[in-house]
Amino acid sequence: MTSAKRPDASRRNEKSRQAILTATRELIAETGYAKVSIEAIAARAGVGKQTIYRWWSSKGAVVFDSILDLSGPVDDAVVLPDTGDLETDLKQVLRATVAEFADAAFEAPIRALTVEIATDPELAALYQRSMATPMDEAKKARLRSAQEAGQLSPDADLDLVLSLLNSPVFERWLMRGGPLDDAFADGVVEAVVRAFSPGP
Amino acid sequence: MTSAKRPDASRRNEKSRQAILTATRELIAETGYAKVSIEAIAARAGVGKQTIYRWWSSKGAVVFDSILDLSGPVDDAVVLPDTGDLETDLKQVLRATVAEFADAAFEAPIRALTVEIATDPELAALYQRSMATPMDEAKKARLRSAQEAGQLSPDADLDLVLSLLNSPVFERWLMRGGPLDDAFADGVVEAVVRAFSPGP
Amino acid sequence: MTSAKRPDASRRNEKSRQAILTATRELIAETGYAKVSIEAIAARAGVGKQTIYRWWSSKGAVVFDSILDLSGPVDDAVVLPDTGDLETDLKQVLRATVAEFADAAFEAPIRALTVEIATDPELAALYQRSMATPMDEAKKARLRSAQEAGQLSPDADLDLVLSLLNSPVFERWLMRGGPLDDAFADGVVEAVVRAFSPGP
Amino acid sequence: MTSAKRPDASRRNEKSRQAILTATRELIAETGYAKVSIEAIAARAGVGKQTIYRWWSSKGAVVFDSILDLSGPVDDAVVLPDTGDLETDLKQVLRATVAEFADAAFEAPIRALTVEIATDPELAALYQRSMATPMDEAKKARLRSAQEAGQLSPDADLDLVLSLLNSPVFERWLMRGGPLDDAFADGVVEAVVRAFSPGP
DNA sequence: GGATAAACGAGACGGTACGTCCTGTCTTCGT
C-alpha cells in the first residue's frame, strides 16, 4: 500500500511536461538561474503552477529534469573514442569538457544544476545515479581497454583515476580558480597517465 | 571625486558588525543555508536591516565575511608541516581536509560559502584573492621545499600539482560522489607524488 | 430546439443528489459557510465535481437546494395556529421564529442562505417564489381569518402587515442589532395589532 | 502591556490608506463586490498586499472602512428634519432611504457591506457601534421631540419604534421581497404612527 | 561642552515569489 495522494502518472499531460522543461531551459539561458522562479516557468510554459508542484518537489528538481531531458536518453551507450592511444583519447575528452564549460549557452544551466546538486542531497543522489555513473562507466570501459593494451597499470583504482581526471577541470570551472584551457587539460591527462603507467 | 554617500567606515559600529557575522553563522548552522535571510540575520543580531545593506552588497557577501571572520586573520603565515617526507606531509594535510568536511558544524557554512562563490563571480574573485591564494601559497612553499629536497620534479607545474591534490577531495565532498575517507586522501597523494616524482 | 447538452434529468442519480445536499448541510454546520467549497462538497459526498456542476449553476444554488430539501416539501399547507385570538397566535409564531434563530444548528445554514440570496438576484427570485410566498400565504390566510373575526381592520394591506411583523425580527437577527427575545417579538406583535385594529 | 507586534499606527502612510479605500470603492462599483480581491485592490491602489494585511484583518474590514470613509466623519450631528409634524418628517426620512437603495451607485457598496456584516460578527459589532447607533440616536431625538409634542405615546419603546420603521424597508431591499417605493415607505410610517399614537 | 552629522534600531513601504486552495473544464478509466 504505497499510495495516498500521489498523482496518477498515467494521466500526465506530456505536452505540459515538455512545455515546462523547455521553458525552464529557456529561462535559465536568458535571465540566469537566480532569477528563475516557478511562477515564471509556469507563465512561460502556459501552465498552472499546480501542474509543476504536482510533478516536481522543488525548483531544483525541475531544473535537473530540464537538463536531463535535454541530453536525451542518456542510458544507452556513451562511447568514448578509442584510437589505441590512451593519452590522446583522454586529452580529447577533457578538451571537449573544457570547451563545453567555455560555451556560455551550456555553462549557465550546468552551473545552475551543479549548485542545486550541491545544495540538495536528494538531488545529488539522483545525479550520481542517472548522470554521473553512466558517464563514469563509459570512461572506465576506455580505461580497462587501456589496461588490456598495457597502457595503464592493471591494478590502478579506476575510481581514483577518474577523480583525478575529472575534478581538476570541474573545480577550476566552478570556483573560477584559474585559466581553464586545453593546456590545463593536457597537463592533467599527462600527470594522470604518468601516475598510473604500468610498472616497468 | 570618489565619495557621494559611501558610508564612513570610521564610524562603523564594531559591536553590530560582530553581532551580524555571529548571527549569520548561527543561522546557517541551525536552519541550513537556504533558509537564511537578511531579515532573519537582522532580527537575530538585533540590528536594523539597513545596517546590513549599508556594509554588505549581498547575502553572499555577509556569508563570506562571516566565515572569513570565523577563521580569523588568515593573512599571516599558514604554515604546513614539513617532516622532510613530502608524501607523509601531504597525506596529513589532505586527511585534515577530509576530517573538516566530515564535521557537520564546519560543513554547513563551507557549503553555503561554496555555493555562493559558484554563483557570484565577484565573490569568486574575492575568495580566490583572500582565501584560496594564501592557502595555496603555503602549500606551494612546501612543494618547493620538496623540489629542493629532490622529492618532486624540479619542473613540475605547482599550480597543476595543487589542482590534482585539492580538487578530488573537494569534488567528492561537494557532489557527494563517493566515499570520502583517509584511504581516498592517501590514494590521491600517492598518485600525485608518483606523477611528479623527479625523473631518474 | 431546447436541448444541446443540457443533462437529461431522468437519468439523474438520486443517491448522488442526496449525498451532495447532505454533505453541503453538514459542511455549513461544521466549518461555517465561508469555508464551504464545491471541492469539499464533492469530496465529502464521494462524488465527482462534474456531477455538481452538471446539476447546479453555482455554490449558492446548491446551498439553497440543500436547505430547501431539508425543510421537506414545503408546497403543501403550512398552517398557522388559529386559537381565535390573533395577538396570541402571532406571538406564538414570532416567538417560534426567534427560537429558530437562537438555535445554532439552524442559524448557520439560514444565514448562509440569506447571504446567498442577498447576493444573487436570481436566487432571490427563486427564494421568493418557492419559500417566502408559500409561507406568506399561510400567514395571510390567518390574517384574513382575523379580519372576518373583526380583530383586524378589513382594509389593512396584508403585505404591509406581514412586512411589519417579519422584518424587525429578521433584521435584528441578521445584523445583530440588539437583543432578540420573546419580549421583542411580543412588542412587535402588539404594535402591529394596534396599528391595524379595526376602527371604532 | 497591550502590544506585541501590532503595527505602529503613527508611522502609517495616509496616502496609501486613502488609495486603498478609494480603490476598494471603485472596484465594488465597477465589477461588483464578489469579484473584488485583495490582490485587485492592491494593484489598483499601487500598494503592496502586505500594506493591506498590515492594517485590516479581512476583506470585509477594508470594504467597511472604505464606506465609512466615504460618508465622512459620521460622529458629528446627524440631524433629522423637524417640521413639527412627525408623520411628515418620518415619511421624508424613509422616502430618502428608499431613494438611496434605488440608486445603483449606492446600492452595490451598501449591499457588499451588509453581506460582510451579516457574515462577520466582529464587523457587525463595529457597524452597530460606529454607524447604526449614531444614526439611531439622531432618529430617537426626533421621536423624543414628538413625544414632548404629544404626537407619540410617552411610554413608547423607541428602539421598537425604530425597528418597525427601518427594518421593513431594509428587508424588502435586501431580499428583493417586493416593490420598494414611496407608497411602501408611507404605509410603514402611517402604521407605526398609528401604533404608537398617544392614548386618548 | 554643545552642535551637528553620521550610523543606528526599528519597521512601513511597493514589490515579487512562494506554496496552497479552489474554480470550472476536460479527460481517463472502471463498473
Add this chain to the structure above:
DNA sequence: ACGAAGACAGGACGTACCGTCTCGTTTATCC
C-alpha cells in the same frame, strides 16, 4: 455509458523577504 476520480489552466489567497525609505535615538567627532 455513466460517473468517480482527478489533471489541467488559471487566479487569489495570506506569508516571507526583498531592497528602499523614513523615523526618532544614540554616538562621536569637530568647533
